[in-house]
Amino acid sequence: MTEKPIKIPGPDHPITVTPNLARVRVTVAGRVVADTGKALTLRESAYPAVQYIPRQDVDMSQLAPSTHTTYCPYKGECSYYSIPAGGDRSVNSVWSYEAPYAAVAGIKDHLAFYPDRVDAIEEYPAG
Secondary structure, eight states, rough: OOOOOOOOOOOTTTTEEOOOOEEEEEEEETTEEOOOOOOOEEEETTTTEEEEEEEEGBOGOOOOOEEEEEEEEETEEEEEOOOOOGGGGGGEEEESSSSSSSSGGGGTTTTEOOOHHHHHHEOOOOO
């Protein structure tokens, strides 16, 4: 097995993980797939912010594990899930870093959703 290089986030590729104070809800095909008040917002370089939702706040019964994987030199190995209710649009629509690198350890046991592969990722005021 070939060793993969680990890149530590720095000034040229900043990554921050912060608690999101809003409630975050993800829907697909009229179903709530995730609903949490404990999301983490990951901001990485110039990419749009991503909401990482704790696994316990995701209805895992609506997800199907995928064989698709990717690798990020800043976060590690990434696994994927599809949402069958969303049809072809929702294939590999959810991702998770099961063993993220130390610099982003906070996203362990969290899942993120591609906005264009679900109906909505909505944020509501907490409370």
